[in-house]
Amino acid sequence: MNKTDRMLAIILELQRKGMRRAEDLASTFETSVRTIYRDVQALSEAGVPIIGAPGTGYSLMEGYFLPPISFSVDEAVALLIGADFIEQRFDREYGERARASRGKIEAVLPESVRRAANEVRETIKLPSTLEEAIDEAERARVAKLREAILMRRKVSFDYTKAKSGLVAHRHSIRTARPYGLSFVYGSWVLVGFCELRQEIRHFRLSRMTGLQDLDETFAFPPDFRMSKYVPADDRPIEVRVLASPRIADRVREAKYFYIVSKEDVHDGLLVVLRVRTPEDVLQWVLGWGSEAEVLEPEALRQRVRTEAERMLGRY
Known part of the structure; x- marks a missing residue:
């Protein structure tokens, strides 16, 4: 990063985050503290009202705001696609707001940048909804939970969870302190403290019904960090399945929570899934019949073999 770009970035950093120490700025921009001192001095001489407090750091004078800056084509595409994603996957x-923001971004772009950005954007499309009714219900849950998180209100809901293998679903009423929402592998997940289990748990919004916010409030744990509670962390087992060329296209297009990657190989499509227990995907594997082969783990291969023998015994 050259000096001019770094000086502009320093202003934006102070504008976004308020007080920042020279050491923090040096770490952010991968330069020396001495260089930050020189940059801040140059900005001050250029008329930018930077306030320095010994032992505390730098901040911008209250009321100062950097005028809007121009976007490159790539920056505009990133913002517009981000607005598209929010419009599709967040609540109404x-x-x-995403639509309004997109309109404002497009309005301030020069015609040449707007035209180029739209051309690139047309080649990058987010997948459209396959089950609109389900998405609408999930959007409503996102809206209610987002408000409950901001207002620090507990929520209750009926939660449906499948047991391992072919056992029927389980239903339970849960009361939770909602801490945050995460979008993982195409599904929204609530991270919150479950009062039934007395620990922080993950709840898929698609498995909730009867969601209600309660009058009872809660306080966030002082040491809670959303980044520590990634829903995928509790799926330690890797499952590898080979789909034959006859079903490769259908499997490639399939939306399934446990899939983490798909790779074309010489004899079909290799699908990698991550699960808590191999039986989480037993029904999915059996649904493809003889066109899907479990490569590993061996425990799931044996389970598929057992189910196939039971099926054969019925005919």
Whole structure:
């Protein structure tokens, strides 16, 4: 990063985050503290009202705001696609805000940049919804949970969870302190403290019904960090399945929570899934019949073999 770009970035950093120490700025921009001192001095001489407090750091004078800056084509595409994603996957309120933001971004772009950005954007499309009714229900849950998180209100809901293998679903009423929402592998997940289990758990929104916010409030744990609670962390087992060329296209297009990657190989499509227990995907594997082969783990191969023998015994 050259000096001019770094000086502009320093202003934006102070504008976004308020007080920042020279050491923090040096770490952010991968330069020396001495260089930050020189940059800040140059900005001050250029008329930028930077306030320095010994032992505390730098901040911008209250009321100072950097005028809007121009976007490159790539930057504009990133912002517009981000607005598209929010419109599709968040609740209606944020969807409307995303549309309004997209309009404002497009309005301030020079004609040449707007035209080029739209051309690139046309080649990058987010997948459209396959089950609109389900998505609408999930959007409503996102809206209610987002408000409950901001207002620090507990929620209750009926939660459906499948046991391993072919056992029927289980239903339970849960009361939770909602801490955050995460979008993982195409599904929204609530991270919150479950009062039934007395620990932080993950709840897929698609498995919730009867969601209600309660009058009872809660306080966030002082040491809670959303980044520590990634839903995929509790799926330690890797499953590898080979799909034959006859079903490769259908499997490639399939939307399935446990899939983490798909790779074309010489004899079909290699699908990698991550699960808590191999039986989580037993029904999915059996659904493809003889066109899908479990490569590993051996425990799941044996389970498929057992189910196939039971099926054969019925005919």
